[in-house]
Amino acid sequence: SQQGEEDPQALSIQEGENATMNCSYKTSINNLQWYRQNSGRGLVHLILIRSNEREKHSGRLRVTLDTSKKSSSLLITASRAADTASYFCATVRTGNQFYFGTGTSLTVIP
Protein backbone atom coordinates (compact mmCIF):
# COMPACT_ATOMS: atom_id res chain seq x y z
CA SER A 1 0.00 0.00 0.00
CA GLN A 2 1.05 3.58 -0.51
CA GLN A 3 2.82 5.25 2.35
CA GLY A 4 1.51 8.70 1.63
CA GLU A 5 -1.57 10.24 0.20
CA GLU A 6 -1.86 13.49 -1.67
CA ASP A 7 -4.80 15.80 -1.52
CA PRO A 8 -6.54 16.88 -3.67
CA GLN A 9 -6.44 14.10 -6.27
CA ALA A 10 -6.98 16.68 -9.00
CA LEU A 11 -6.61 20.45 -9.15
CA SER A 12 -7.44 22.85 -11.97
CA ILE A 13 -6.39 26.51 -11.81
CA GLN A 14 -5.84 29.50 -14.08
CA GLU A 15 -2.37 30.51 -15.14
CA GLY A 16 -0.89 32.94 -12.63
CA GLU A 17 -2.73 31.50 -9.65
CA ASN A 18 -1.05 29.58 -6.85
CA ALA A 19 -1.44 25.82 -6.49
CA THR A 20 -1.30 24.04 -3.15
CA MET A 21 -1.22 20.31 -2.70
CA ASN A 22 -0.91 18.32 0.48
CA CYS A 23 0.65 15.03 1.49
CA SER A 24 -0.06 12.95 4.56
CA TYR A 25 1.98 9.96 5.69
CA LYS A 26 1.90 7.37 8.41
CA THR A 27 5.32 6.58 9.85
CA SER A 28 8.44 8.42 10.94
CA ILE A 29 10.65 9.61 8.12
CA ASN A 30 14.18 10.69 7.35
CA ASN A 31 13.06 13.14 4.71
CA LEU A 32 10.20 13.89 2.35
CA GLN A 33 10.61 14.68 -1.31
CA TRP A 34 8.34 16.01 -4.01
CA TYR A 35 8.49 14.80 -7.59
CA ARG A 36 6.76 15.79 -10.79
CA GLN A 37 5.67 13.48 -13.59
CA ASN A 38 4.53 14.45 -17.07
CA SER A 39 2.11 12.09 -18.84
CA GLY A 40 3.36 8.72 -17.60
CA ARG A 41 7.03 9.54 -18.11
CA GLY A 42 9.82 9.41 -15.56
CA LEU A 43 9.67 11.41 -12.37
CA VAL A 44 11.67 14.58 -11.88
CA HIS A 45 12.92 15.55 -8.44
CA LEU A 46 11.68 18.96 -7.28
CA ILE A 47 12.66 19.46 -3.66
CA LEU A 48 13.78 17.58 -0.54
CA ILE A 49 12.94 18.56 3.02
CA ARG A 50 14.55 16.84 5.98
CA SER A 51 12.64 15.77 9.06
CA ASN A 52 14.29 18.50 11.15
CA GLU A 53 13.30 21.24 8.69
CA ARG A 54 9.96 23.03 8.65
CA GLU A 55 10.04 24.99 5.42
CA LYS A 56 12.09 25.10 2.26
CA HIS A 57 12.04 27.20 -0.90
CA SER A 58 13.26 26.58 -4.42
CA GLY A 59 12.34 29.12 -7.07
CA ARG A 60 8.53 29.20 -7.28
CA LEU A 61 8.22 26.19 -4.98
CA ARG A 62 7.62 26.29 -1.25
CA VAL A 63 7.44 23.13 0.83
CA THR A 64 6.43 22.82 4.46
CA LEU A 65 6.72 19.83 6.74
CA ASP A 66 4.87 19.20 9.99
CA THR A 67 6.21 15.99 11.51
CA SER A 68 3.78 16.18 14.45
CA LYS A 69 0.87 16.00 12.02
CA LYS A 70 2.76 13.80 9.57
CA SER A 71 1.93 16.10 6.71
CA SER A 72 3.59 18.25 4.07
CA SER A 73 2.41 20.80 1.56
CA LEU A 74 3.76 21.95 -1.78
CA LEU A 75 2.96 25.45 -2.99
CA ILE A 76 3.62 26.47 -6.57
CA THR A 77 3.35 30.22 -6.97
CA ALA A 78 2.44 32.10 -10.17
CA SER A 79 1.62 28.88 -11.99
CA ARG A 80 2.30 28.41 -15.70
CA ALA A 81 0.72 26.11 -18.27
CA ALA A 82 4.01 24.18 -18.28
CA ASP A 83 3.41 23.26 -14.62
CA THR A 84 0.61 20.93 -15.76
CA ALA A 85 1.68 17.49 -14.49
CA SER A 86 1.17 15.00 -11.68
CA TYR A 87 2.90 15.73 -8.42
CA PHE A 88 3.92 13.04 -5.94
CA CYS A 89 5.31 13.15 -2.46
CA ALA A 90 7.76 10.45 -1.44
CA THR A 91 8.58 9.63 2.13
CA VAL A 92 12.01 8.24 2.78
CA ARG A 93 12.84 6.13 5.78
CA THR A 94 16.09 4.27 6.24
CA GLY A 95 17.89 2.47 3.48
CA ASN A 96 16.94 4.98 0.79
CA GLN A 97 13.61 3.24 0.20
CA PHE A 98 11.05 5.61 -1.20
CA TYR A 99 7.32 5.35 -0.62
CA PHE A 100 5.22 7.41 -2.99
CA GLY A 101 1.75 8.78 -2.51
CA THR A 102 -1.11 8.56 -4.96
CA GLY A 103 -0.38 11.91 -6.59
CA THR A 104 -2.14 15.17 -7.38
CA SER A 105 -2.98 15.88 -11.01
CA LEU A 106 -2.51 19.61 -11.65
CA THR A 107 -3.95 21.33 -14.70
CA VAL A 108 -3.00 24.95 -15.32
CA ILE A 109 -5.30 26.62 -17.82
CA PRO A 110 -3.65 29.27 -20.03
Place this chain on the structure above:
Amino acid sequence: ETGVTQSPTHLIKTRGQQVTLRCSSQSGHNTVSWYQQALGQGPQFIFQYYREEENGRGNFPPRFSGLQFPNYSSELNVNALELDDSALYLCASSEGTAPHEQYFGPGTRLTVT
Protein backbone atom coordinates in the same frame (compact mmCIF):
# COMPACT_ATOMS: atom_id res chain seq x y z
CA GLU B 1 16.66 14.84 -18.75
CA THR B 2 18.51 12.59 -16.32
CA GLY B 3 21.30 10.31 -17.44
CA VAL B 4 19.21 7.23 -16.63
CA THR B 5 18.11 5.18 -19.61
CA GLN B 6 15.70 2.26 -19.83
CA SER B 7 14.96 -0.29 -22.51
CA PRO B 8 12.74 -1.17 -24.14
CA THR B 9 10.31 1.75 -24.17
CA HIS B 10 7.26 -0.41 -24.71
CA LEU B 11 6.69 -4.14 -24.47
CA ILE B 12 3.73 -6.42 -25.01
CA LYS B 13 3.77 -9.90 -23.48
CA THR B 14 1.33 -12.73 -22.98
CA ARG B 15 0.24 -14.00 -19.58
CA GLY B 16 2.63 -16.66 -18.30
CA GLN B 17 5.64 -15.37 -20.24
CA GLN B 18 8.81 -13.92 -18.77
CA VAL B 19 10.21 -10.43 -19.32
CA THR B 20 13.52 -8.65 -18.72
CA LEU B 21 13.72 -4.89 -18.43
CA ARG B 22 17.00 -2.99 -18.44
CA CYS B 23 18.28 0.17 -16.84
CA SER B 24 21.52 2.11 -17.15
CA SER B 25 22.23 4.30 -14.15
CA GLN B 26 23.52 7.83 -14.21
CA SER B 27 27.28 8.17 -14.25
CA GLY B 28 28.73 7.96 -10.74
CA HIS B 29 25.63 6.31 -9.25
CA ASN B 30 26.02 2.88 -7.67
CA THR B 31 22.44 2.34 -6.47
CA VAL B 32 19.45 1.40 -8.60
CA SER B 33 15.87 1.15 -7.41
CA TRP B 34 12.94 -0.28 -9.36
CA TYR B 35 9.33 0.81 -9.13
CA GLN B 36 6.03 -0.37 -10.58
CA GLN B 37 3.49 2.30 -11.42
CA ALA B 38 -0.02 1.15 -12.31
CA LEU B 39 -2.22 3.52 -14.24
CA GLY B 40 -3.43 6.37 -12.06
CA GLN B 41 -1.32 5.30 -9.09
CA GLY B 42 1.95 6.34 -7.55
CA PRO B 43 5.12 4.30 -8.03
CA GLN B 44 5.47 1.30 -5.74
CA PHE B 45 8.92 0.23 -4.56
CA ILE B 46 9.95 -3.20 -5.88
CA PHE B 47 13.58 -3.48 -4.75
CA GLN B 48 16.89 -1.71 -4.63
CA TYR B 49 20.39 -2.80 -5.60
CA TYR B 50 23.56 -1.34 -4.15
CA ARG B 51 26.95 -2.48 -5.45
CA GLU B 52 25.44 -5.61 -7.00
CA GLU B 53 23.61 -6.73 -3.84
CA GLU B 54 19.90 -6.46 -3.10
CA ASN B 55 19.45 -3.73 -0.49
CA GLY B 56 15.79 -3.80 0.38
CA ARG B 57 12.62 -5.14 -1.15
CA GLY B 58 9.02 -4.03 -1.23
CA ASN B 59 5.91 -6.17 -1.09
CA PHE B 60 6.39 -8.02 -4.37
CA PRO B 61 6.44 -11.81 -4.92
CA PRO B 62 9.64 -13.73 -5.69
CA ARG B 63 8.77 -13.91 -9.39
CA PHE B 64 10.06 -10.32 -9.45
CA SER B 65 13.84 -10.57 -9.37
CA GLY B 66 16.74 -8.39 -10.31
CA LEU B 67 20.42 -8.08 -10.99
CA GLN B 68 22.96 -5.32 -10.84
CA PHE B 69 26.15 -5.52 -12.87
CA PRO B 70 29.67 -4.27 -12.10
CA ASN B 71 29.01 -1.15 -14.19
CA TYR B 72 25.92 -0.57 -11.96
CA SER B 73 23.41 -1.12 -14.72
CA SER B 74 20.52 -3.30 -13.70
CA GLU B 75 17.87 -5.72 -14.88
CA LEU B 76 14.38 -6.42 -13.63
CA ASN B 77 13.04 -9.88 -14.41
CA VAL B 78 9.43 -10.89 -14.02
CA ASN B 79 8.43 -14.53 -14.43
CA ALA B 80 4.98 -16.01 -14.99
CA LEU B 81 3.48 -12.71 -16.05
CA GLU B 82 -0.01 -11.87 -14.86
CA LEU B 83 -2.46 -9.35 -16.28
CA ASP B 84 -1.97 -7.15 -13.19
CA ASP B 85 1.71 -6.80 -14.03
CA SER B 86 0.72 -4.37 -16.77
CA ALA B 87 2.25 -1.09 -15.65
CA LEU B 88 4.98 1.47 -16.17
CA TYR B 89 8.24 0.19 -14.71
CA LEU B 90 10.60 2.88 -13.55
CA CYS B 91 14.17 2.62 -12.48
CA ALA B 92 15.96 5.30 -10.50
CA SER B 93 19.62 5.71 -9.71
CA SER B 94 21.29 7.42 -6.80
CA GLU B 95 24.63 7.63 -5.09
CA GLY B 96 25.05 5.32 -2.14
CA THR B 97 22.28 4.29 0.20
CA ALA B 98 21.81 7.58 2.01
CA PRO B 99 18.35 9.04 1.46
CA HIS B 100 19.20 11.56 -1.22
CA GLU B 101 17.09 12.34 -4.27
CA GLN B 102 16.76 9.71 -6.96
CA TYR B 103 17.09 10.23 -10.69
CA PHE B 104 14.46 8.44 -12.73
CA GLY B 105 14.57 6.97 -16.19
CA PRO B 106 11.68 7.43 -18.66
CA GLY B 107 10.22 4.02 -17.85
CA THR B 108 9.20 0.89 -19.72
CA ARG B 109 5.52 0.45 -20.44
CA LEU B 110 4.66 -3.26 -20.09
CA THR B 111 1.34 -4.58 -21.33
CA VAL B 112 0.35 -8.15 -20.48
CA THR B 113 -2.46 -9.65 -22.55
